[in-house]
Amino acid sequence: MAEGAAARLRLAGLCFFLQLLTIILFAAFVRYGPESDPGLCSPQSNCSRRDPEPGSGYPRFRDAHLQALLGFGFLLAFLGRYGPGSVATSLLVVAFAVQWALLAQGLFYFSPKGKIYVGAQSMVSADFCTAAVLISSGAVLGRVNPIQLLLMTLLEVPLFACNEFILLSLLGISDSGGSLTVHAFGAYFGLMVSRALRQPRVDERGEQQDAGRQPDAFAVLGTLYLWIFWPSFASATTAQEGAEPWALLNVYFSMAASTLAAFVLSPILYEEGALQAAQLQDAALVGAAVMGMAGEMLLTPFGALVAGFLASHLSLLGSRFLSPILSSRLKIQDTCGVHNVHGLPGVLGTLVGTLLAGLATADAYGGRMESVFPLVAQGSRTASGQAWWQLCALPLTLILAALGGSLTGALLGTRALRSTPKSPERESKVLREVPEDGVNPEASDEELGGSTLA
Numbered sequence: 171m172a173e174g175a176a177a178r179l180r181l182a183g184l185c186f187f188l189q190l191l192t193i194i195l196f197a198a199f200v201r202y203g204p205e206s207d208p209g210l211c212s213p214q215s216n217c218s219r220r221d222p223e224p225g226s227g228y229p230r231f232r233d234a235h236l237q238a239l240l241g242f243g244f245l246l247a248f249l250g251r252y253g254p255g256s257v258a259t260s261l262l263v264v265a266f267a268v269q270w271a272l273l274a275q276g277l278f279y280f281s282p283k284g285k286i287y288v289g290a291q292s293m294v295s296a297d298f299c300t301a302a303v304l305i306s307s308g309a310v311l312g313r314v315n316p317i318q319l320l321l322m323t324l325l326e327v328p329l330f331a332c333n334e335f336i337l338l339s340l341l342g343i344s345d346s347g348g349s350l351t352v353h354a355f356g357a358y359f360g361l362m363v364s365r366a367l368r369q370p371r372v373d374e375r376g377e378q379q380d381a382g383r384q385p386d387a388f389a390v391l392g393t394l395y396l397w398i399f400w401p402s403f404a405s406a407t408t409a410q411e412g413a414e415p416w417a418l419l420n421v422y423f424s425m426a427a428s429t430l431a432a433f434v435l436s437p438i439l440y441e442e443g444a445l446q447a448a449q450l451q452d453a454a455l456v457g458a459a460v461m462g463m464a465g466e467m468l469l470t471p472f473g474a475l476v477a478g479f480l481a482s483h484l485s486l487l488g489s490r491f492l493s494p495i496l497s498s499r500l501k502i503q504d505t506c507g508v509h510n511v512h513g514l515p516g517v518l519g520t521l522v523g524t525l526l527a528g529l530a531t532a533d534a535y536g537g538r539m540e541s542v543f544p545l546v547a548q549g550s551r552t553a554s555g556q557a558w559w560q561l562c563a564l565p566l567t568l569i570l571a572a573l574g575g576s577l578t579g580a581l582l583g584t585r586a587l588r589s590t591p592k593s594p595e596r597e598s599k600v601l602r603e604v605p606e607d608g609v610n611p612e613a614s615d616e617e618l619g620g621s622t623l624a
Contacts, residue, residue: 181317185266188320192269200272203287230406231290234297237403238304239264240395259316263307264300267323271299274331278339294406299330302352306360306575308506313367318582325581326359329574333567342545342556343563344527347404347417349462349519350567357513358571359578365502366579393451397425400458404465416538417465421458424465424478428457431482439490452511456485459515463523463560466542469534481518485510520564528557 239260275295276286303323314322334351337343345351405417432453460481461474468474488510496502496509504510530546530553532539545551551559581587 177315177317181315181320184317184320185262188266188270188324192266192273195273196269199276199284199286201285201287203289203292230402231293231297233399233402234294234406237395237399238297238301240392240399259319260304260307262316263303263319263323266320267300267303267327268293268296270323270327271296271331274328275299275334277328278331278335291407297403298348298352299327299334301348302330302356302359303327305353305356305508305512306363308508308512309357309360309364309504310367311505313364313503313505314582318587321582321587322363322578325578326574329359329570330355333570337563337567341559341563342551343560344467344523344543344556345463345520345563346407347421347458347462347465349459349464349516349523350563352516353459353462353512354516354520354564355567355571357508357511357516358568359575360508361496361502361504361513362572362575363579363582364504365500366576367583368501368503393454396451396454396458400425400454404458404462416468417461419471420465420468420474421461423471423474424461424481425454425457427475427478428460428482428485429453431479432486435483435486439486452485452507453482455511456481456515459512460519460522462516463519464526466538467523467526467530477519477522481515484514484518488514517564520560524557524560524564527560528554530556 272288272292273286275292276288279286281287303326306322306326307319310319310322330351333355337345337351343350401418401421404421405415429450432449436449457478460477461468464477465474468477489507493504493507493510496504502509527543530539530543532547535542539547543551543553543556546553546556
């Protein structure tokens, strides 16, 4: 019990330090942007993603924030022992990541006066960054404590902002829904952290997996939130006033096709046959991830259906055949399967976006050319040149995510930060102990056998 109290004090001290640091930085640099600005992504704004409808900032922020908080929060309610605690942990991560992302992204968009101007669209950009952090958290869920998660967020957010700035601003990449910048980056960053944190004596016991899955209620809620809010989340920077919201519709069609595909292949790959709610949630996520880049580029609905259908099959095949290889050969323990749900679909979405960029013509896109491929519309880049840069962004992102994740995992795996291998369940006791039904609350740690964050 003394160890648990010490862990709580360390967490309290870290939270106090991080919040004090952000308060000081906000006081020095952050200001609200002028409401008269025609675009919230002007040089005077901390905004890595454009806002084509300046008057719709709050609805976009609301949908993006609900998606990041509730959709991913319930998605991370994954293991029986850690399920409710993962929701509390996601709240902790979101509360810090949004503040830190505004500062990190703002470093690349300083105004001439040396200030970071924020608005509703800046919060949308911060929520995209937060979503990547939550994806990374899924790869290490149940194997890290809240202190490690906060430190991972502290290190991942600036690297995400740097990668996003290079891709969207310097290279002119079109990735409005985040197939590459959010899904692929978050997945492979988390996987490399997981590999660096591997402790054979703990992982071989498989204690987290044997603890049992969380009841399907969490997965059902997460799935509903995905279907309700993800289309608007993925199209938060794309829908044009007076024009049909291609990205929103394409994401929805892709989610529908990927969900149906899960019913096609799952009975063949798995003996149990019947799909669980968590698998349906994953199928919906796969369809959304593959449309992150291509959502605003696809001209017809059938393309979204094909992409979602293929992405779902790729994810299921990866889960069945590739995940064991990652675990046994590469020593990567992927708790929530983020490689199959976010990593592979994110890479596939990037390839689809690259193909569409190479085929883009002014006749096909009409007035949308300026918003989807502005450099091509302005004549400073050809369609094939745009496709080449879209493709080059993939290895660049993977390299940054792999290097950053490896270094972060090495830091988090130091003796001072990791939980003792003898009792991995202590990782979830930092905030509050919740004994299982029928267990004496006065029992010792060994008698409890499991706890979670409340």
